[in-house]
């Protein structure tokens with residue numbers, strides 16, 4: 001499929017090298033603070049096939065979900081501002097996981113995020129997804145109020161609150177793009 005750039009991000013928290021292709025089609029290599037950049041890039045070179053097929057999937061998804069116009073985005077924002085906080089609240093009551101504030105933003109890079117203080121931000125593009133995926137993202141972010149990472153304990157909690165469906169829902173979520 002040709003060439004791609006690898007963005008190397010040095011992280012204080014990372015314990016090992018990790019590789020990710022973002023929904024925007026960027027290849028991101030996160031490395032521990034002590035890791036040599038050259039060695040990390042050699043490591044990534046050994047994963048060229050994986051990177052290329054991940055980029056191919058992203059390209060396919062982008063074709064299936066062309067960007068919305070400004071007008072469409074504003075219409076979706078109106079729906080999102082009502083629907084998303086209501087669904088987050090319902091998920092919070094159902095799971096017993098409490099959060100601080102909720103904000104709805106025009107975020108293209110992720111569906112949601114959660115701060116250390118337990119404030120949750122949701123992408124307005126989430127409002128265009130099927131309800132069960134909206135609920136899934138709400139549960140994912142609510143579980144971050146307990147575990148501020150993607151540890152095994154975190155995933156076990158998400159899995160518990162999704163009736164053992166985390167992997168399946170994650171797979172479905174990956175077929176959409178926040179745009």
Ligand SMILES: [Zn+2]
Nearest residue numbers: 140144149150
């Ligand atoms: Zn997360």
